[in-house]
Each structure stands twice: as structure tokens, then as C-alpha cells.
Amino acid sequence: MTAPFPAPPVPVVIRPELPADADPIHRLTERAFEGRTFSSGTEAGIVRALRKSGALTLSLVAEHGGSVVGHVAFSPVRVSGTGGAWFGLGPISVDPDLQRRGIGRRLVTRGLDHLRRAGAAGCALIGDPAVYSRYGFVSGGLTYAGVHPDLVQYVAFGSAVPRGTLLFGSAFDG
Numbered sequence: 009m010t011a012p013f014p015a016p017p018v019p020v021v022i023r024p025e026l027p028a029d030a031d032p033i034h035r036l037t038e039r040a041f042e043g044r045t046f047s048s049g050t051e052a053g054i055v056r057a058l059r060k061s062g063a064l065t066l067s068l069v070a071e072h073g074g075s076v077v078g079h080v081a082f083s084p085v086r087v088s089g090t091g092g093a094w095f096g097l098g099p100i101s102v103d104p105d106l107q108r109r110g111i112g113r114r115l116v117t118r119g120l121d122h123l124r125r126a127g128a129a130g131c132a133l134i135g136d137p138a139v140y141s142r143y144g145f146v147s148g149g150l151t152y153a154g155v156h157p158d159l160v161q162y163v164a165f166g167s168a169v170p171r172g173t174l175l176f177g178s179a180f181d182g
């Protein structure tokens with residue numbers, strides 16, 4: 009039976025990752041993407057590879073009851089023909105038992121605020137427009153090999169409108 013009311017938001021503390029968070033983040037990412045049709049099965053490894061290569065520019069966790077229940081990674085990306093510092097959002101994961109209760113929103117908005125304040129030109133991602141349009145992401149103008157253009161989205165912090173191919177770092181190659 010469908011619940012009559014949406015589940016209440018889960019109170020979380022959003023903070024940068026600490027060294028001890030690496031394994032919990034790995035397990036969380038595996039759980040969040042497990043069985044998803046769009047999952048490549050490589051998302052947890054991508055987070056590790058980003059960290060190892062020094063490309064994990066911003067890694068935020070959501071902590072609840074002493075556990076890591078959410079995580080988002082931001083790393084440098086390039087947009088051909090466009091200047092400025094662009095960052096890619098993802099992977100992002102929320103504990104399957106706590107999804108649709110506001111944790112993803114807290115992670116995304118905190119991360120975008122941080123990038124904006126740090127002087128980034130914008131943020132891009134591959135994802136579901138139904139989810140990310142809520143944060144101001146738009147599609148059109150950016151392409152990514154083999155992906156429908158509607159799923160290639162960005163939010164620009166200034167007036168620059170990115171046009172061209174979105175290129176993620178080598179951590180995403182595997």
C-alpha cells in the first residue's frame with residue numbers, strides 16, 4: 009500500500025569526507041547503484057580512482073546516526089571550446105533505505121554552493137533531467153559520447169554557456 013504522506017526528511021550532517029570515510033563511501037555507492045538498469049557497476053571504483061588520482065575536488069558525505077548515508081563527488085571536467093573551471097557532479101549515492109527523504113538534495117545544493125563560492129564556471133553531469141532540473145541543471149549544447157543529449161546537463165554560475173563535448177577525467181574510463 010502506498011504511504012498516505014511522504015516520508016519526513018532525514019536529519020543529516022553534511023561535511024567533507026575524512027580518510028576513515030573511504031570504505032563506507034565505497035560500500036554505500038555499491039549499494040545505491042546495485043541493480044539499477046543504468047548502472048555500469050563501476051561507480052564505487054570511480055570514486056576510489058578519483059581520490060587516488062587527486063581529482064576528487066570536493067567529496068561530501070551525509071552523516072546520520074554516526075553512519076555515512078549519502079555521498080557526492082565533484083571532479084574537474086572539460087568542456088571543449090569553453091574556458092573556466094568546470095566540475096562534474098557524480099557519482100552521487102544515498103542509502104536505498106533513506107532515499108526520497110531530502111538527503112540527495114542537501115548534498116547537491118551544498119556542493120553547488122561550494123563550487124559557486126570557489127569561483128567555478130559551472131557544473132555538469134549525466135543524469136535524469138527529472139531529478140536535476142530541480143537544481144537548475146539544463147540540457148542542450150553539451151554532448152557526451154553515446155549518451156542522449158537530454159541527459160547531458162549543466163548549470164552555469166556565470167554568463168558562459170557551454171557548447172561542445174563534455175570530457176570527464178580518466179577515473180571515469182574504467
Ligand SMILES: CC(C)(COP(=O)(O)OP(=O)(O)OC[C@H]1O[C@@H](n2cnc3c(N)ncnc32)[C@H](O)[C@@H]1OP(=O)(O)O)[C@@H](O)C(=O)NCCC(=O)NCCS
Pocket residue numbers: 040041044098100101102103106107108109110111112113114134135136138139142
Ligand atoms: C539519485 C539519489 C542520489 C537521490 O537522492 P535522494 O536522497 O533520494 O533524493 P531527495 O530525496 O533529496 O530528492 C531530491 C529531489 O529529487 C527528486 N527525486 C529524487 N529521486 C527521484 C527520481 N528517481 N525520479 C524523479 N525525481 C526524483 C525528489 O522528488 C526531490 O525533488 P523535490 O525536492 O523537488 O521534491 C538517490 O536516489 C540514489 O542514490 N539513487 C541511486 C544512485 C543514483 O541513481 N545516482 C545518480 C545517478 S545519475
